[in-house]
Amino acid sequence: MSQVSPEDFAQIKDAVHEFIRTRVVPREREIADNDAIPADLVATAKEIGLFGYAIPQEWGGLGLDLTQDVELAQEFGYTALSLRSMFGTNNGIAGQVLVNFGTDEQKAAWLERIASGEVVASFALTEPGAGSNPAGLRAKAVEQENGDWVIDGAKCFITNAPLANLFVTFARVRPADENGPGIAVFLVPAETAGVSVAEHDRKMGQEGAWTADVHFDGVRVPASALVGGNVDVGYKAAMTSLARGRVHIAALAVGSAQRALDESLRHVAVTTQGGTPIGDFQLVQAHIADMQVGISAGRALVRDAAAKYVSGEDRRISPSVAKVFCTEMVGQVADKAVQVHGGSGYMREMPVERIYRDVRLLRLYEGTSEIQRLIIGGGLVRQAKKDATKQ
Structure with missing residues (x-):
């Protein structure tokens, strides 16, 4: 059960929407031109609790559960996705590792500061040779x-690395064996000797969301x-946090798709071709209809x-189903949105x-679409084999 009543959550959602x-x-x-989130927006995000909305109340957060999280995520998806990245790892993949798997001492040392935004936590999992599948x-x-x-x-594409105070770091402690994959998680403060962060990456989109190697x-x-x-x-810890994060990313995709549709509707209602609003053209309406169906x-x-x-x-399976469908869907919706804008959509x-550029990343991080299909297909077939042996 969530720690927040539906009435209280409605107020939180309204504040975030506003x-x-x-x-x-x-x-x-x-944000795009400066490749950074303005300081006053960061301060407001902290004030309204966005750095800790999914952290339990006993550790200073708002205590929202995932059904509430996805409603906020749709709001975050409505604007530049880099805003959400600023506090996403605190609430999501990094913060949830501590919430669900940390010792009492670890929670006491870090969670309140993560929830307030005093500490930015990064999830240091991805490597040059090991991305969506941590087993590598x-x-x-x-x-x-x-x-x-x-x-x-070495880790790569680590969100918020240049700003991070804490790296939730995954490392192999032994070869995989019958006890498990031999992967442990460590809490590594950014100032620890031997930790170095490269210049932040230059990406196709999501300006203002900094990632780095x-x-x-010898840390x-x-x-x-x-x-x-x-x-x-x-x-x-990695698998549990990623599964939760996949539902959140799917909700972000829905929010971005809604924004693309809203922008398209405004455009087709007032833009004319030969004196006729282009929204009156049936082929344009077909694009709009497909966008609405997907959303x-x-x-x-x-x-x-x-x-x-x-x-x-x-x-396990439902998070992957949601992520693969919604992130593929938003790519199609964004493409149609550019199309109905015509040449201006490319400006x-x-x-x-x-x-169009921002949402392309959603099909890649927290498990590519291909990895989601393996999780879904493999999981269903394993269950079918189990069921078959019971008959």
């Missing part, structure tokens, strides 16, 4: 005689940095996946041009 539509949307060009991890951690750990390895060279951390105090917690299906799918995650009914000052 913030996004009146404060952030008018400054999307500024090569970064390694070696336990020392005194109980410390020494971490060596992170290197760990020594104490035994208390091992998440959950157990080396075999790591892989499960409606995606929104229903996200809400269903979130409900199944919260109830515990399905925390940098048009919101649909930014949306």
Whole structure:
């Protein structure tokens, strides 16, 4: 059960809606041109609790569950996706590792500061040779005689790395065996000796969302940095956090698709061709109809996946179903939005041009569309085999 009543959540959602539509949307060009979120928007996001909306209340957050999270995510998707990236890892893949797998001491040391935005947490999983599937991890951690750990390895595309105060870092402690994949998670403060962060990446879109390579060279951390105090917690922590994050990303995609449709409707209602509003043309209406169908299906799918995650009914296949459908859907919607705008849709000052570039990343991170299909297909076939043996 959520810690927040439907009545209280309605107020939170209204505040976020107002913030996004009146404060952030008018400054999307500024965010893109400066490749940064303005400081006053960061401050407001902290004030209204956005750095900790999914962190439990006992640790200073708002305590929203995933069914509520996805409603906010649709609001975040309505504007530049880099705004959401600023606090997304605190609430999502990084913060949830601590919420679900951290020791009491680890939670006490970090969660309140993560929830307030004092600490920015990054999820250091992806490597040059290991992306959507953590089993290929090569970064390694070696336990020392005194109980410390020494971490060596390189990570890439790490969201918020140039701004991070804490890296939730995945490293191999042994080869995979019958006890598990041998992957552990460590809490590594950014100022720890041996941690270095490269210049932030230049990307196709999502300006203002900074990602970078992170290197760990002989980084020594104490035994208390091992998440959950157990080396075999790591892989499960990664999989659980990623599954939750996939539903959130699917909801973001729905929000972005809604914005693309809204921009398109405004455009076709007033733009004329030969004296006729182009919205009166049936082929334009067909594009609009397809966009609405995708958005409606995606929104229903996200809400269903979130409900199944919260109830515990399905925390593996439904998140992947929602992510692959919604992120592929938003790509199609963004493409149609550019098409109905005609030449103007290709111009940098048009919101649909930014949306077209921004949403392309959604099919790649937190597990590519291909990985989602493997999870869905493999999971269904394994279940079918089990069912067959029972007959």
